[in-house]
Amino acid sequence: MVLREGDLAVVWIDPKRVYLVRLEKGKKLDTDRGSLPFDNVIGREYGDFVEISKGRAFIMYPSLDYIYDGLHRPSQVLYPKDIGYMIFKSGIRPGDTVVEAGTGSGFLTISLSHFLGPSGKVISYDVREDMQERARKNLELVGLLDRVELKLGDVRENIDEVNVDAVFLDMPDPWLATETVYKALKPSGSVVVFVPTVGQIEKTFLSLRKNGFVDVEAVELILREYQVKENATRPRSIGVTHTGFIITGRKSIKGSSEIGE
Numbered sequence: 001m002v003l004r005e006g007d008l009a010v011v012w013i014d015p016k017r018v019y020l021v022r023l024e025k026g027k028k029l030d031t032d033r034g035s036l037p038f039d040n041v042i043g044r045e046y047g048d049f050v051e052i053s054k055g056r057a058f059i060m061y062p063s064l065d066y067i068y069d070g071l072h073r074p075s076q077v078l079y080p081k082d083i084g085y086m087i088f089k090s091g092i093r094p095g096d097t098v099v100e101a102g103t104g105s106g107f108l109t110i111s112l113s114h115f116l117g118p119s120g121k122v123i124s125y126d127v128r129e130d131m132q133e134r135a136r137k138n139l140e141l142v143g144l145l146d147r148v149e150l151k152l153g154d155v156r157e158n159i160d161e162v163n164v165d166a167v168f169l170d171m172p173d174p175w176l177a178t179e180t181v182y183k184a185l186k187p188s189g190s191v192v193v194f195v196p197t198v199g200q201i202e203k204t205f206l207s208l209r210k211n212g213f214v215d216v217e218a219v220e221l222i223l224r225e226y227q228v229k230e231n232a233t234r235p236r237s238i239g240v241t242h243t244g245f246i247i248t249g250r251k252s253i254k255g256s257s258e259i260g261e
C-alpha cells in the first residue's frame with residue numbers, strides 16, 4: 001500500500017528506536033540516528049526501508065502495540081496481555097457501546113474503539129481534565145477520536161448511560177462504583193475491572209457479588225518475554241514484571257448475586 005500524506009506509520013530503526021508518526025509534507029522525525037523527512041516516506045510502501053544518516057529506517061504498518069512507542073502516557077497504562085483478555089472476557093462485539101473509567105492516557109480507550117469499529121462507541125469518564133486532554137491528543141493521533149466520547153465525571157457518583165454492553169474500570173477504588181455500573185449495564189452485560197494490588201481484588205470482588213453481579217472471577221495473567229540468541233535463549237531478566245489483576249462479572253436481572261461461588 002502506497003503511503004500518502006496523513007497516513008499513520010511506524011518508523012522502526014532498532015528495538016529501542018520505534019516511533020509512531022503521522023506523515024505530513026515538509027515535516028520530519030528527528031532521532032539520534034538522523035532525521036527522516038516525511039517527504040522521503042510519502043510515496044513509498046509499508047515494508048520499505050528509507051535511508052537516514054546513521055543507517056536506515058523500516059516503515060511499518062501500525063499495529064496497536066506501537067501505541068506504547070509513540071504516545072504520551074501521564075498515567076499508568078494497561079498492557080496488551082491484560083487488554084486482550086479483558087476484551088475477550090467482556091463478550092463485546094464490533095458495533096457495541098461500552099463505558100470506561102478512568103480514561104487516563106487513553107490506551108484502553110484506543111484498544112476498545114479499535115476493536116468496536118466505526119459503528120461502535122466508547123464513553124470514557126475521568127475526574128481529571130488534564131488526563132482527558134492527553135487522551136484526546138492520543139486518540140486524535142491514531143485517528144480514533146470519532147468513536148469516543150470523553151466525559152468529565154466521577155463514575156462512583158453517576159454514569160449517564162443505560163443499557164450499555166460492558167463497563168471497563170481502571171481506577172483506584174472500583175468497588176465504590178459497582179452500584180452505578182450495575183445501573184448502566186444491560187442485563188447480562190459485563191463488568192471488567194483492572195486493579196494493580198492484591199488488596200483491591202477482595203473489595204472489588206465482594207462488592208460486585210453484593211451488588212447483583214454473577215460469574216464473578218479474579219485472575220492474574222503472567223507473561224514472560226524471551227531474549228533469543230544463539231546458545232543463550234532464556235527469559236529476559238528485565239522488563240515489566242507485574243501489571244495487575246482482572247476481575248470480571250455479569251449483571252443479573254434480579255439484583256442478587258448470592259448464587260453459587
Ligand SMILES: C[S@@+](CC[C@H](N)C(=O)[O-])C[C@H]1O[C@@H](n2cnc3c(N)ncnc32)[C@H](O)[C@@H]1O
Nearest residue numbers: 077078102104105106107108126127154155170
Ligand atoms: C491508571 S489511569 C487509567 C489508565 C487507562 N486505563 C489507560 O490504559 O491509559 C486511572 C485514571 O482513573 C481516573 N479516575 C480515578 N478515579 C476516578 C473516578 N472515580 N471516576 C472516573 N475516573 C477516575 C484517574 O484520574 C486516572 O486518570
